[in-house]
Amino acid sequence: MLDTLITGGTVVLGDDVRAADIGVKDGKIHMIAESIPSALAKNVLQADGAYVLPGMVDSHVHLSEPGRAEWEGFETGTKALAAGGTTTYVEMPLNALPATTNRDHLQLKLEAAKGKNYVDYAFYGGLTPSNLHEIEELADAGVLAFKCFLSTCGSDEPGDFQNVDDYTLFKGMELLASKGQLLCIHAENAEMTDGLTEEKIKAGALSAYNYVDSRPIVAEVEAVSRALHFARETGCRLHLVHISSAQAVDLIQAAKADGVDVTLESCPHYFALNADDLAEIGTLAKCQPPLRYANEQEALWDRLLHGEIDWLTSDHSPCTPDLKEGDLFSAWGGISGCQNNVDLMFDLAVKQRGLSLSSFAKLIATAPARRFGLTHKGEIALGKDADFVFVDPNQSYKLSTEDLYYKNPHSPYVGRTIDCRVTRTVLRGETVYTWAEGITSNARGEFQH
Structure with a gap:
């Protein structure tokens, strides 16, 4: 029966x-x-x-528990994921306090998650300048993959996440290669984006377009190139997160053809919104890398429709409403979007642009499940x-706002x-x-x- x-x-x-x-x-x-x-x-x-379709496997979610559950917790975040058609997610090592950078911090995360998740879940470990000596132990403790930032991140609060320098990146990739672990990288050149941001702020150039220009495509492409070089040298399995430009996609595909073990993701907001939408919507649509100009967005669509982007993730990065106040340089840089991964992209990619249903299922479920070794997930098949x-x-x-299950029900898609x-x-x-x-x-x- x-x-x-x-x-x-x-x-x-x-x-x-x-x-x-x-x-x-x-x-x-x-x-x-x-x-x-x-x-x-x-x-x-x-x-x-x-x-x-197979339930979505969202491999890029921030739920901020423990430590910042007022931004988003497991209960509200996973209700939103369930309402959006996601059945498994992988949670990033930030923005919780403490960040998931050692075995003890992972245990805190596991305890906080018990009995609160409405969908299945896994966790990342973090690679930071302070935890190289703890990477191997963390890899053995049950994290599914690792994450690091090449752009500036974190705060002065004890236990918060920090971006890597090149030494940490290289040594960390050597260690992770020895463990067969996957490293996921936020790829933007820190010196370039920090310097351009300071320049814009000093000049009082605070518009949406100024913000986009402060994090240009060349900053993404340079960081991607560096990560690919390190992957070639170390043999580390590599995944580039939330790629926002066709130039970066092309660079990654060329490396893949050259034998580098690399994949890439992008996010619905880079296809649904562009710099003009950022100017209209404001800080609710601020993210990093930023939304791109319309012509650059169309080039990214071309890469998606030609099968050159491996999968889609939400990069759900929520916060309290007060952190979205201020101008586009001072406000929190993250989009609340995980509840609308499936329906938004089904509408835009399948209905409006003719992407096949099979390709769509691979983008939202099959490809990430296979890359992360979730062998029982990601496709409709016996067993x-x-x-x-x-x-x-x-x-x-x-x-509408009333549709949203988030702890703080705001989204750039409200009204759409x-x-x-x-x-x-x-x-x-x-x-x-x-x-x-x-x-x-x-x-x-x-x-x-």
Whole structure:
């Protein structure tokens, strides 16, 4: 007897998209067939003509707990992820206090997460100038990958995250290569962006376009190039996060063709918004790297549609409303967006630009699951976890503040009409969210390592 039968949907099965029924048993995909009798299942879920896709694997999320739970905690953040169709996420080692830079700090994170996650989760470890001697122990303690910053980050608060210098980057990559660990890098040249920022502020040049110009594409490209050189020398597995420019994509693809073990991600906000939107919306759309000019955005779209971007992440980086006050240089640089990864990009990429459903599923789920070794996640196939998102392409809605599950419900997408809707999210065979009812289960997310 099956626990659950999913019927009435169009299912995305790798490169095959077809009407099919899915049988779930013990949280796993047990059967896939053209038709499965409902009498074989204890529970029947009607997809009602929606597309059934693998639940999103969002490998770039900041939830800020412990230490800054007022920005976003596990409970509110994972409700938002569930409502957006994400079933697994990997949480960054910042902006929590203390940052996840050693085994003890990881244990604090694990304790804080218990019983609060509505979807499955994993954690990064951090690489900073102060923890080279703790990297190997942290790698053995259950983190899924490591993260470092080439741009300036952190604060003077004890335990906060810090960016690396070139010595730390090189030595850290040597250590991580010896452990077979993946290093994820925020790639912007710190001296360039810090100097240009200071120049703009001193001149009183504080507009949206001034902010974009203070973090130019060349700063991203130089940092990416440096990271790729170090990866060649050390053999470290490399992933470049939130890439915002076609030039950087081209550089990474060339390195990949040359044998470097490297992947890259980008984020919905770089495709949905550009510098003109930043000028209109203001600080809610501030991020790092910044939103790019319209012509540069179109070049990035070209790379996405030609399969040159490995996957999509939210880089959900929330904060309290007061931190978004002020001008574009002084306000917090992060976008709250994880609730709208799937529907926004389905609308923009699949409906408006003709990206195939198979390619979309790989971007949101299959590629990150494989890269991070989440072997039971990321695709609809026999034996995999029964993680699904239902997307109805025939619905349309205008996003409102009331729709958001975030601790601080603000987003640059509020007021935007999205021409599809996430109607159901299923985690290991159990519905955790429906559009009609909201969050429908308890916090049953499990730690993945």
